[in-house]
Amino acid sequence: MEYPFWDVPLLGGGMLIGIIAILHVFVAHFAIGSGLFLVLSEIRARRTGDEALLGYLKRHSTFFILVALVFGAISGVGIWWAIGLVHPSATSALIHIFVWAWAIEWVFFIVELLAAFIYYYGWNRLDPRTHIRVGWIYLAGAWLSLFMINGILTFMLTPGKWVETRSIVDAFFNPSMLPSLVVRTAVAVALAGLYALITASAEADESLRERVVKYASKWVLVGMTVIPIGGIWYISRIPDQAREISMGGAPVVTLFAAASVVFSAFVFLATLAGPFLFPRRFHVTFAFVIVALGLVTTGVTEWVREAVRKPYIIYDYMYSNAVRTEDVQNVWERGVLASAKWSLLDEQDKQDLLRMGEKVFRFHCQSCHTVNGFNGIKFAVKGWKKDFIDMQLQNLDQLKGYMPPFLGTEEERKALTEWLYSLNNPVEVQQAASR
Amino acid sequence: MPVVIPPPDPAGLPAPAWLLQILLVFTFILHILAMNLLVGGTTIMAIGLRKGKHSPFHAELAKRLSRALPVVMSFTITLGIAPLLFVQVLYGQAFYTASILMAWPWLSVVALVLLAYYGLYLVQFRPDWLGRWVTPIAWMSALFILLVGLLYTHNATLKLTPEKWAPMYDASPAGLHLNWSEPTLIPRYLHFMVAAFAVAGLGIALLGLLARKRGDSWGDEAVRYGAKWFIGATLVQLGVGLWFLFSLPSNFLQSFIGGNTVNTVVLWAGVLAAVLGLLLVNRSLPGAVLLTVVAITLMSVTRHSLRQMYLQPHIDVNTIPVNPQWGVFIIFAVLLVIGLATVGWMVWQFYQAGEPKQAAASQ
Missing domain, CATH: 1.10.760 (Cytochrome Bc1 Complex; Chain D, domain 2)
Structure with missing residues (x-):
């Protein structure tokens, strides 16, 4: 209400953010999970002297760099661009409340990026011990930047005690912060496996392909098993009204919430029935089908997460139309x-x-x-x-x-x-x- | 039509304005150094790819640049995040408003950067597959990056002129405006881009110096070629810089030519550093690099002073209430030190390990 309103025809600004954000989320979680996937798999390959697996990991890391570091990083900046244009007052609030949290995230991001490059360019250059260490540093940087952004993101739905105390500690360690962190970590693990199914299914060596396909599918299944556990915990921590909106209060949102559960189940079952049970017959087309299902799941879930926050953009602080709750009386007069x-x-x-x-x-x-x-x-x-x-x-x-x-x-x-x-x-x- | 300025964020500043300003200018310098290497480097690589058909030196230069540029691009973006954060903290009122007026062009920056980035990776990883498309793809990346710079200049100048905002918004809320009517637009843009070629020239000369130390004869010519870019661009800059200076509104111009002692000294000391760098480049390359960094630092301070002058009548950051969050700031400072130490350790390990023991499987 304090800024000029940008008129985005047909789509609307919110949808514009949504498109960028969903693509980003789908890649960024993969970027984090892949840290764990690469390091654990490399340790395993080195310990067993499995040169074939090591070769696959090198090829997979090229894909990882091109998708995670380029698209992941830039789409993340893209969200920042879009929210500043569509919701300047809310963006300004998040920036001002969390300046140093953003600055800390930036530090982790720099460590993450540099570690990714050195890991990638260091495959044949660093000794294995150092290489694995750099992999761990990458994972730490990537997960810690998730840790930071997750605190800020969950604050928007559950600002908790901050509404009274205005303390950044209360804002950051808000009621849904931990359950959301568990869900997102599990999503990262699942997506690491999901993307690995693509590169694994493109491997030429048949026995290696079968082995890696099966291995990657386990990552998906483990991640997908943890998600609903964290999800239920998360739902228990969000405001009553938000829960009601997703369970009947607003039909479209309820429909999408149901779709989120159904598509998650599809991903799980497709992985179980495909790459896990029949890794030999697994094909790259099937990999893309599961990835597409994963994208739809991510899309509807993130959409619901955003939708249940209504009528607020920052709960109990600012309405979706940028009116602060404390200004209501003033605007009304x-x-x-x-x-x-x-x-x-x-x-x-x-x-x-x-x-x-x-x-x-x-x-x-x-x-x-x-x-x-x-x-x-x-x-x-x-x-x-x-x-x-x-x-x-x-x-x-x-x-x-x-x-x-x-x-x-x-x-x-x-x-x-x-x-x-x-x-x-x-x-x-x-x-x-x-x- | 009235000048409409959004109010400052009610949360106030999380630290005194001076500290945020120092962080803003400091991180801006880091970003601008990486940006210079990227803008100049990508264009020089595109030129090198074409010349490389007849010259082994240029072919080798383009190859080495193609390996370095994706990393440089990544760091240009990452180092740009911090100054953009501090700009939004201090000058969000101006930043968001100006960006909304040019929303679509501003949003297109994200797409242009993405395409330019993938272009650079294509040139690095798949030159054989691209065939004769290598040079056009490199040029695409270079032009997109140059275009991003132009859009930034539109945004930066529009931010400084609040009196333009309301008439623009009244004409259309669709976010399709640009700031072409701004007299400082072109000289300001050229001032930044020409500098990029000078700095990238120094970067190439440094690459050459490192190669020479390893006994690689390619280095000699790289040092000469890089210095040529540095000298040429800096000479052009003397003209462009003056053009920019004299395109400023006269009261601002006055403050840089004697009206305000500090502003005048900082600006002209910066010019002096650049000229000394020019004279020194063929004798001591590290000396020229140091002087150029000094020049860029002083120019960034000048840029900040200019911003303060432009915004003073409408936005004064010193009047925004301060609600310091020292505890979190200290955590940030400590983590920054740990983070930089980690980065230092990794880079050290990487260089100590020397050249790859075998050709990378992925290349």
């Missing part, structure tokens, strides 16, 4: 357009209800709704009479628990009602009808 200076309200707007209504929509509603695209408001209000729209607006947070209260003045509500009504009933039609 002054109105939306007077509070949102970037509405650049002029005389023309004040005289034209439709123009005014559109601006109210932009600064109060558009951070979640597009006009006629994703979560489009035009479809949401289709068939609604003006009275009904007005009633909905007056009781918005009561009728829909996942929406923030409408804070506009009476005039603004009237303007928004007119504008919403005009979306499905163009003014010309209204005039013709009244004639």
Whole structure:
């Protein structure tokens, strides 16, 4: 509400973040899990003098560098870009509350990157002991950067005692931080195996392929077994309302939550029935199918995790539309357009209800709704009479628990009602009808 | 139309403004050094690939650069994270607003960097597979990186001119604006990019020096070739730098030519360091490198002073309340030392181990 609102047509800003974030999450967890996968497998290969396995690990690490270090790192920066553009106030809050936590994450990230390069370029250069040590350092750096970002991310849903104490320790070590860390670590292990299925299935040597496929599938199964345990713990720690939204309170979210469970089961069963039981017959196409299932699982799960936070972007602190809870009274008294200076309200707007209504929509509603695209408001209000729209607006947070209260003045509500009504009933039609 | 400035974040600053400013400028210098090697290095590699068809020296140069550049790219990005963090802490009001106005071009930076990065890896790993496409791919990476620099200059200049924001936003909220009307845009951009070629030239000369120490005769020519880039670019810079200086609004210009003693001394000491580096490069390469780092440091301080002058009427970081988090800051400082020591240990192990014992399986 303090910043200009970036109008992303059809998709909406939230969806834009979602697309970048889901791809990032899917690669970043692989990047972390692969640290463990590479090091443990290398130790095993060196101990047993398994040159074939060592050769595979070298080839796998090229794939790892190209996917994890390039796409993983840049898509992570991409999320930062996108959230700053779409939710500047919330981004600013996270930056200011957690500056030194971000700075610490940056240190871990530097260690992680350099270790990855030295591990990769050091295969034939470092002695095995040092090489494995560098691998451990990579894993430590990667997992610790997850540790940091996980604390910040979970804070958004469960800020816990921070709401009163405003202490960064309370903010970081918040109620859902540990269970989320367990889930994400397990996801990292599963994804390390999942990606390894791709490279393993592309190996030319048949006996090596069979061996590594079976081995990688165990990583998937172990990771996928731990995820639901951590998941239940996580769900027990999130706010009641968030749980309700995912279990019936909001049908779409519930549907996606169910999809998350179903697709997780698909990944597990496909891995069990494919690479684990029949590693010899495993094919690279099958590997991509399981990976695609994994991506869908990640996508719907992260989507639900974001959706249950409504009506907040930072729970109990800031609503999705960037109104801080402590500012509610203030905005309510002054109105939306007077509070949102970037509405650049002029005389023309004040005289034209439709123009005014559109601006109210932009600064109060558009951070979640597009006009006629994703979560489009035009479809949401289709068939609604003006009275009904007005009633909905007056009781918005009561009728829909996942929406923030409408804070506009009476005039603004009237303007928004007119504008919403005009979306499905163009003014010309209204005039013709009244004639 | 009024000048609209978002209020500072109610959380306040997590440390005194001076400390955050020092961290901002210091990490910016690190980023800019890596960026210079990347921008200049990628372009010189693309040139080298073409010239390498007739010259073994250039073929070898392009090959060595192609091995180093992906790592340089990675560090340019990573070292850029810290200054961007501190910019958002101190000047978020300006940063987010300017970025939203040019949202799509600004977001495209991410895609351009990704493509340029993969281009560099293709050139390194698959030159045979690319065939005659190697040079065009290298040029693609170079041009994308140069374009990213231009978008950064748009963002940086738009950030400094809050009076432009409201009219721009009133014209369109779609995030498609750029800052072409800004008179300092082009000279500022060229000032940064020309410097990149000078620094990359020094980098190549250093590569040559290291090669020479190992008794590799390629090194002699690399030292000469790198120095040529350094000298040429620095000479061009004398003109571009003056152009940039005189494109500034006159009150800012005045402060750098006597109006403000500190600003004037810092700027011209920086110029002096660059000129001395120019004179020294053929006699002592390490001396020239040191002087260039000094010049870049002083110029980065100058850049910061200029930002303060631009924003002073609208945003003053010294008036934002401070809620220091010293405990976490100390943890950060300790971890930074441990982290750098770990990095140092790994790099030491890597160099001590010497050249690969056999050809890497992956290459």
